[in-house]
Amino acid sequence: xRLFVSVDYEGIWGVPSWEFMKTEEAKQLLHKELNVLLKSIxxxxxxxxxxxxxxxxRGDNICRSMLETSSVKLDLISGYPRPNYMMTxxxxxxxxxxxxxxxxxxxxxxxxxxxxxxxTIYRVLINGKEVGESTINGFLAxxxxxxxILVSGSEELEEEIKENLPEAVFHATNKTWSRFSAQSYHxxxxxxxEKVHQALQNAKQLKDSSITKIGEATFTVEFLNRLAxxxxxxxxxxxxxxxxxxxxxxxxxxxxxxxxxxxxxxxxSAMRL
Numbered sequence: 001x002r003l004f005v006s007v008d009y010e011g012i013w014g015v016p017s018w019e020f021m022k023t024e025e026a027k028q029l030l031h032k033e034l035n036v037l038l039k040s041i042x043x044x045x046x047x048x049x050x051x052x053x054x055x056x057x058r059g060d061n062i063c064r065s066m067l068e069t070s071s072v073k074l075d076l077i078s079g080y081p082r083p084n085y086m087m088t089x090x091x092x093x094x095x096x097x098x099x100x101x102x103x104x105x106x107x108x109x110x111x112x113x114x115x116x117x118x119x120t121i122y123r124v125l126i127n128g129k130e131v132g133e134s135t136i137n138g139f140l141a142x143x144x145x146x147x148x149i150l151v152s153g154s155e156e157l158e159e160e161i162k163e164n165l166p167e168a169v170f171h172a173t174n175k176t177w178s179r180f181s182a183q184s185y186h187x188x189x190x191x192x193x194e195k196v197h198q199a200l201q202n203a204k205q206l207k208d209s210s211i212t213k214i215g216e217a218t219f220t221v222e223f224l225n226r227l228a229x230x231x232x233x234x235x236x237x238x239x240x241x242x243x244x245x246x247x248x249x250x251x252x253x254x255x256x257x258x259x260x261x262x263x264x265x266x267x268x269s270a271m272r273l
């Protein structure tokens with residue numbers, strides 16, 4: 001079995017804030033959760049191949065030496081910038097995609113809510129529907145014909161997953177009390193192991209079933225600051241809707257995803273002008 005694992009940080013068990021992520025304790029919690037994931041995969045398929053992508057900030061959070069595997073073949077992608085950012089390396093050779101440590105979209109109820117850039121983006125819509133990183137990334141997996149089999153993270157994320165990635169098994173690590181306060185569930189790591197087993201069993205059927213792929217995609221991006229729209233609206237395929245909002249349409253979701261990544265990068269760079 002070939003598995004693609006995209007790892008964010010905000011939805012990791014026991015992590016309530018970006019400030020806390022700077023601590024050694026946060027790093028220990030991140031790797032503890034990832035090792036539970038890897039061990040659980042190994043229990044189902046000892047010969048599995050896992051491509052793990054460090055998908056938080058600059059991709060320098062996961063330490064290869066702290067990951068424990070005995071038979072699973074593990075590759076790790078780190079660093080930034082890179083193609084497809086949180087989804088670097090995805091293609092149709094994978095049997096399933098897993099999102100670990102994921103969080104709610106900007107304006108959602110989960111801790112540290114944001115959509116790709118907490119300092120730049122107010123909200124993102126695809127074909128008129130407001131979405132977060134899970135959906136944006138999940139639709140790229142679908143484009144390649146790969147099901148999203150597991151999403152683990154903030155409890156408040158479940159509604160978006162059920163609506164947009166219904167094939168995925170959802171696992172809640174934390175309950176949110178405020179944007180920078182979360183309650184970590186005492187049994188979250190034990191239930192993660194159970195959910196991984198369930199997801200891998202489901203994957204055997206899902207890979208052969210038809211996955212609904214998004215065709216033409218219209219991205220509407222509302223920024224926090226008009227400067228981001230000033231800069232990104234210079235792209236010839238972008239339409240300016242308002243002082244802070246742009247929109248573009250692509251007939252191919254892969255192209256739309258690449259365009260969105262470029263826009264996020266440009267917008268973030270513009271904020272340093």
